[in-house]
Structures are given as C-alpha cells and as structure tokens.
Amino acid sequence: METLRKNRTRLITLAALAFLFVTALQGMESEDWAITVLRGLSVGAVTFLVAAGLSLILGLMDVLNLAHGELFMVGAYVGWTVYVRPDTFIDVLPPLLLLAAGLALMPWQRALLSRLSLSPQVARLWPWAALAAALATLALTLPRFPLAIWNPDAFAQSPGAFALALDQGTLQMPAAAVFTEIAPIAGILGVLLGGALLGAAIVGLGLRRGGGAPTARLPRRPLLWAAALAAAGVAFYAGNDPLTAALFTMNSTARFFLSMAVATGVGFVLGGLIESTLIRPLYDRPIYQIMLTLGLSFIGVELVRAIWGRPEFTMPKAALFNGTGDGCPAVTLSDLLAHQCSTILLFDGRIRTYNEVFIILVGVIVLVAVWLLLQRTRLGMIIRAGVQDAEMVEALGINVRRVFTLVFALGVALAALGGVLAAPSIGLSNDMGTRLLLLALIALAIGGLTSFPGAAAGAVLVGLLQQFIIKYGQIGINLPFLAEPFKPSPPLVPASTVLLMVIILLILPNGLFGRNE
Amino acid sequence: MSAATNPYPPSRSGWLKNNAGWLALTLLLLALPFLAALLDGQTPANVLASETGNAKFMQGLLIEVFILAIYAISYDLILGVTGLLSFGHAMFFAVGAYATGIALKTMGWGLGQTLLAVIVASIVQALLFALVLPRVKGITFALVTLGLASVFSIVVRSSDLAAYTGADVGLQGVIVPALLNTNTARFRFYVIALLATVLVYLVYRRFVDSPTGRVCIAIRENENRALMLGYNTFTFKLVALLLSSAAAAFAGMLHALHQPIVSPNVASLGYTVAALLMILIGGVGTLSGALFGAAVFRLLEFFLDRWFGEIANSLLGLIYIGLVMFLPYGIVGTWRARSFQIKQGWDRLLRLLHLQHRAP
Incomplete structure (x- = not known):
C-alpha cells in the first residue's frame, strides 16, 4: 500500500499510456495493428541499442556522448564494408594490426625509457625527433599498402553500384591490389617501426611531463601482445587472397553475422580509444565534454563522407531473410525456416522477416544479455554501484577508471551493432546518426536518464508512438466532433515523440523509471 | 566553470581607465570600415554611400559577428552565470526573427510596432520557459527546453502556417524600413549593431555585478544553499531568463533586418549548438568570452569554408577538439x-x- 501511494503519479501515467495504447489498437483492423506494433517494436529495438549505451555512459561517467549517433553510423558503414566488400576489409587489416603492434609496446618502452638518465635538453627534444621520424616513416609506408577500394566519385565504382550488384548476384570483386614502389617486406617493417617510434614519442612526451618511478623489472606482457598482433598482421597479409575468396564465396547469412561481429568489435575498440585518450582528461570539466563529443561527431560525419561518399546506398539482405518463391510468404514457423522466406503472413498481413522479426529478436537478446551482465556479474555490480556513487566505489579500492573505459567501449559497441542491424532496413546515409541520436535522447528522457530498463521502455514507447502516428496518417482517426477523419500530417511524427517527452517530464521529472533524487 | 577565481572585479573607480581596452576596441571597430576602404582605394564617402567593395563586404561579415555576439552573450547569461542548461536557446533567437519578419512582411507594421511585438514575444517565451522551470532541473530542463524548441521549429516549418511563416522556405524578402536598410545604409546598420552589442554587454555586466546577479551566480554554484539563505531562486532565474530572452530576441530582430530572410534554420537545434560552441570557445560564464567566441566562431567558419571548401567541417571539428584540449576554459x-x-x-x-x- 505504501509503495502504491508513493508511486501514484507514476502508476496513473502508466495506466494512461496503456489506455491510449489500447484505444489506438481499437481504431485499426487486426492486420494493421499487428504490423504497426511490430514496426514500432523494430524501431524501438534499434533506438534501444543506441539509448542503452548512452544511458550507461551518462549514468556511470556523467558524459552526454553526443557522438553516439555518429558511432552508430560508423558501425553501419563498417558492417556494410565487411558484407559487400570483404576484400577491402581484409586489405585494411594488416596495416592496422602492424601499427597496433608497434603501439602495444608502449608500456614496455615506458619501463625502459624511465631508466635512462638524460640531460634536460636531450630529454626535451628527443620525443619530438622521434615523433617526426615516426610520422615520416608512416607517411612513406602506410599509403603504399595495397588497398582495393571503391570510388564514390565514379558511378560504376561507387558503393551503391557494388551493393546493387551484390543484390542481383552479379558482383565481381575487383583485382587484388599489390604493393607499389616499395618491397612488401619494407612496407611491413616500416609500419611496424613507425608504430614503435610513435609509441616511444608519446611515452617520451608523457615522461617529460610527469615522469614516473623506474620499475624494477621490464614487463613482458606488452612484448607478447606486440608479437601476436604483428604475427596476425603478417598472416592476414600473406593469406589475403585465399581469405578474400573464402569470405566472398561464403554463405551470405554467415557473412552477415560476421559483419555484425566485426562492427561490434570495431565499435568496442573505437569506444575504448576515445574514452582513454579524449574523454578521460575532461571528467572534471563536464560542459567541455559536450564540445568535445560534438567536435567528434562533426569529424565522424566528414570522415564517412570522405571514405564512402555522400549519396545514400543500401545494404542487401542476407539469404536467410531474402527467400521468395514457393512456400512463401510463410504461414508456419517450419515453412519460414525451410524456405527462408522474406515475408510472413500474420492476420492476413505481410510482415518482413528481417525488418519486423529479426531486428526485434536481436534487440530482445541484447536486452536480456546486458540485463544479466548488470544484475548477475561482478562487473555489473561495480557498474550499478558506480552509477550510484563512483567516488565511493573508487574509495573501496576498485579501479573505477578501467570500468569507465570498459563501459564506454561497451556502449559504443552496442551502438555500432545497432547501426549494422539497422542498415539493411533503413539504408546507409550521412545523417542516419543524427536522426537516431535525437530519438535515443527522447527515449532516454522518457524512461529516466540513467535507468537501463527505462531506456528500453522509452525506446519501445517512442517507436510505437512514431509508427502509430504514421499509420494513422494513412487511415485517419475518427474524432468525435469532426466530420472528416483527422489525418496527422508528416511533421507531426517527430513532434508527437517530442511532445510525449515534454508531457512525461513535466509530470515525472525523473522519467518513467528514474530514481527520485 | 569555476576556473576564474573572481571574474568580475568589484572595483568601479576609474571606469574609463579600467575599460580602456574595450574603448579602444570599439573605436577600432568603428574606424575599421574606413581603413579597409582606404586600403581598397575607396574614400570614406564611398563607405557612407554603401558602395560595393571590400569595405562593404567586411561590414556585412562583422554585422553577423555582432548579431551572433549578442545571441551568444544572452546564452552565457543563463548557462554560464545562472547555471541553467537550456537546449532551446535557438527558439529565443528565432522568435525575435520571426516576430520581426511577420510584423514587417505579413502585417505591414512600422518599426516601432515591430519592436513592441518583439519585446512582447520575448517576454511571453521567457514566461513559457519559466513555466517548466520549477518542475525540472539540470539535464532534464535541458531536454524539456530542447523539446519546446523542437516543437516551435516543427510549427514554423509546418505547411499549415505557410501564410505566416513561409514553411520550409521561410520568410523571403522581409520589407525593411529605409532607416535600417543594410543594403543602402550599411554603415548606419553597422554602427547600430556595434553599439547594440556594446550596450548589451554593459547592461549584462552591470547586472552580473548587481546584488541580483550575484544571487544568480550563487544559484549556479549551489542552488540549495541559495535557497537555504532565503532567496527565492525561482524569481532570480526568471529575471535571468527574461533578460536573456530580450537580448536574444533583439539579436533575432537584427538578423531578420540584416539578411533580410528568416529561414527556419534559425529555429533548429544546430543554432543552439552554435551558441553553445561560441561560449565554450570564449569561456563559459565570462560574458566577454561570448563576444570573442562569436567572432572566432563566425570568422573561422567563414574563412575555413573559403580556403578549404569541402573539408572545412572536419577541420572545424578538429579545431574544436584542439581548443578543448589546449584552451581548457x-x-x-x-x-x-x-x-x-x-x-x-x-x-x-x-x-x-x-x-x-x-x-x-
């Protein structure tokens, strides 16, 4: 009874929302409402993937990451590359891995360099010399690595043309590129050396500033990491052709799942790098984080435009969701699995397997997985405690900074997964990130800013509302005092979600599921 | 935000001496069109007659800087001084611009009536924001104001009101009275915009130095403590909102007169972000920083676009990140x-x- 009284406003709001939902269902034919609800859930699932990361990052670190939408977009474009152009993906791997191998030596270099005692002049100057040498080496070697890539400026070579060819099954991979002007061994060693020099320069600049007590032993783990990364880079270089052929002839369903995994991984690494290099110095200057992430989002859009071009293009669906012919549209589950149909019959209406079933499925899986991570693991316990009071967690002897990096990386990985998941249904464009960020922010505000279940509920609510307004825009609402049915015009779609947010925030300032503070 | 130990030195003795730098800057800006004209081989009479050339073009660019400076400083008053994070500031500007455009173009009113309309509109919108003020705080206030501003932006874009707002194209060709025509009397407009900027800055500085302004700073630092000391913080926030709304709407009015087009872009989220960037570049809560920030922002945008074209935006992003890293406040x-x-x-x-x- 006590909890009932305390949460009275919240319960009344929820009841009002449920009533609205039921009323909205009543006004439609059964096939219409089924498809509208499924579409709403699908939009909600993608929004949730972005909102979940935003809410974790905002809750734990108090950083409003305005670049999250652009990271969603980067995930989509990376996933597209792996799916449509696996040769480019394999070509990019060796230089990146070799560079990472050089940079992985940094802890070892720090231990080594802190033992040297140099005169102040030398100590001040050598990092800059190392930096110049590193940049020169990299400038000589990196651009000469073989890279077979599309060309957004020529139509026949543009990403859109490749996507179309893959969809029609006429895609021919362009000829593999080879090293120009320099010997392959020189290129490989050059990038490795450049990475190591760059690492040394960064370490040197850091030592000059703060220094650090020399450690007793040289750490051995960085050496192992560097060796592993370098070996992987060389292996990818040596096995380039067979790997490309294997990926290209692979079942497109498997390649699609691979592209999802790669996009998520890239998001994870990118998130970790952004947090540890750019965001970390700004934890005590909250407003400036907004400026930094805003700058990042500008750069993200321009980078995508430079590499993939401005025009929108599509990502073909994998074979698992693209079957037509006999047995389709599927009526039973066994039909669906046997013929891999692209559509399913539900209440006499056709729903698309990928857009309205698979996306929701992945959204639910991620929801459950992250929920289990938060509630059932030690890491989740630390995160939940950190959301409440990060300082206290640090005082208890937990390395909360490392958890920050991990959560940021996880959040970005979820956004990137959302990007590659949404790409086959909404296509790839330069402004997909901005649009989704706004939707995710609204969902977050409705659900309660730092609450994870709130992010899920808000995302579903926003998706449903949006799709219902769109559907009613087609069929019209019969309002009591109007002769003609009222048809919401297209601008009302964004306005309705925003209005819902404003109303809910005015009734419940902490959102539907936010804690009272 | 508490970077500067005491950003507002209380001493008021020797006002002219303390502000010699500002005075010199104002005089320099007043003389600048003539200097540019002389370098270009024109005479001061050409400048006064608004003849085309470098001097006229430069005045146009600087008028835009002045307008943005008023807009940025009005944002600094609520964000930097009072500590209200609003994401709906573009609406403050756009209401002024649209009120001017509608009054002049659709209604055919005179300048005095237009000014009155802008003042009324600015008060009404400040009161609208004040309506939600007691309910929501912090980032929730930011999101609610973002919502209000997006609703406004959607309304001015919607085709139902096209007769008044011109929907997606906005108000093209606002009929500007000869007194303030930026094409035929640009130097007059330039002086008015410059003096308006100086006036707004002086009024704001006086406000921040006044007891009322001090309470606003106290609210930024710790609202609960200000409440405990017996101040009704809502009143002070309302005063700050009203002052900010008045200046922003005035900037919007100047914008509508200068362009003379009111495009729906001024109501978009991007325009709020621009204000935020300007005061972040200049320094949050410093007032004078907003002026420098507006100048850097507009000139950087203009010259990067002119010199680098396509890649200007990514350079801008890099510069913002560099500014955050190397000019921390x-x-x-x-x-x-x-x-x-x-x-x-x-x-x-x-x-x-x-x-x-x-x-x-």
Missing part, C-alpha cells in the same frame, strides 16, 4: 586562470630569442 577563461603563467612563458620566449637580457 575557453579563450577568456584560460587567460584569466593562467595569465601569470602565460606572461612567464612569454618572458622565457623573449629571453630565448635574446630580445631581453634578464627576467624583470
């Missing part, structure tokens, strides 16, 4: 926090170059 904020170290570094540089023998 904006131009003015960092100068105030580190002026001693900067002077020391300057001396060291001079010594290194053997221009100065010994440290003073």
